[in-house]
Amino acid sequence: MARLLGPLLYRALLGLICMTALGPAVEVHVPAEPLSTPVGKTAELTCSYSTSVTDNFALEWSFVQPGEPISAAHPILYFTNGHLYPTGSKAKRASLLQNPPTGGVATLKLSDVHLLDTGTYLCHVNNPPDFYTNGLGLINLTVLVAPSSPLCSQTGRISVGGSAALRCSSSEGAPKPVYNWIRLGSFPTPSPGSMVQDEVSGQLILTNLSVASSGTYRCVATNQMGSASCEMTLSVTDPSKGRVAGAVIGVLLGLLFLFVVALCLIRFQKERRRKPKETYWGSDLRYNKFFWAIQRVLPVGKE
Template sequence: MIGGVVSYGQPVQVRSPIFARVGESTDLPCTYSTSATDGFTLEWRYAAPGTPAIQAERLLYYNGNMYWVGSDEDRMALVQNPPVQGTATLRISNLQPSDTGLYICDVTNPDDWSGSGQGLINLSVLVPPSVPTCRLNGQAYVGSDVVLTCQALYGLPVPIYSWSREKNAAPISLNNMVQDPRTGTLLLRNLSAPFTGKYTCTASNALGSATCTVTIRVLIFGATLIIGGAVMGTFIVILLIAAVLTYFIWCKKRRTKQAQEKSEMREESKPPSYRSSRRTPENAPLRRGASRQEHPELRPSQFSFVV
């Protein structure tokens, strides 16, 4: 007879689960009545929560020699080693949250099938709640509703949540505060100035508790719009000033460029240096009635031929 085990061909039964605290040690009992003969085997398998038993992974296998699978050999051991005297109990030390799940003890004796069978044991590692996370959902202005949420990532048993306010806080009607201890939500209805303050959530179970806080500042909706409008107005003014400065800088650069271009055009259109306007004797016209004798330079030279 195997503890928590029925013979092959009968429905598999799940026994009462085992609870143990994180960091402690616990035994997963498994006993059998058959004699260990040639071919006798023992196998322990593990399935994480939500995993079908058929997909359980092997932890150890014994068939005359011990074979450990995985990295948990340093935390696991058989109470009786070798397990041939009717005891196949598995001891786990320094329990971790990841040890929670279904354990299967499988004894097989080819010479005695009636003494062979499987045992299913559920192990739950008890863990105090982790530090929860608090959040504000919604806009905290007068007349609105908001929801505060609180959630711990782990904790076993499942944590219970409770909300409280700081000391000397202004009184609030209980009808405007609705909390759910299972989900950790707190609904605040029809906000007003007294709702302003710090809210503390406590997640607790049999092993301990942890807290987080969130602060609410209730604003008048109109004031919120005014503040938002002022911020937007300031932003628009800054954009306008930047645009005007950019325009003036562009105009100044354009005028400078135009003046430079005009100066270059004047330089290119200036006429080349011209000759002196004084007339030389060679090209000066004769006065009326004047003869060439008065202008000897106009008389033919002695080498000239007169035709």
């Protein structure tokens, strides 16, 4: 037993001596919660570390767009050999809270943030011979943007008994806006189930339409940065009323035609009586028969 403990104890002591000789591990500390900053403001991405700073100390900040792997990170700035080297598309807006960052604070300041700055930021501290951790901290940043003016549209059969879908969508907004449809003016409450909306997709479904469903509808897109709205006018038609109106118009046009014909015949009859009597042929006889047939429908006045 003693022979077995001897080699094990020796190896443990040897490992401890090696670790002491190589120095402590690099420890990087970043916030556990995601960071959010309004568009146009300055974001401070807090990063601190503990290590024994030597001449080999180096700091790197990089950025990964949402949905991309860490290996696809794009550099923002480097600090090495006592000098700071901003790089990449964010170089003009990136700086360090403390420069040089050799006092345990490696916080990054990013000014005038915009929507494309949303993503994951990597704080990487490298200090050979401290190799016991990767010296990496990740911070998720979300740039808050108010909803842009939404676009309203409609589809469906906009007539009595039909259904319609009103849609509303903003091209910008972070976090993603929620949508709420309201009907403007004072109208009776729609029957249950005839008006259903989805706050996530911005869709409003109207079923069993009636003429009373006509009106102006407003969609409001909202997030924690603000709100924007658009409006749409819905006009529900009644096909049955259109058919009745068409029939009435047809009857009126028919009566008007008969009235005009009667006036023309009356005028012609007056002109005829002023002329001397002449011999009429077969065509005149047919005309007289047509004239007396019209008189039965619309009596012709006498002088």
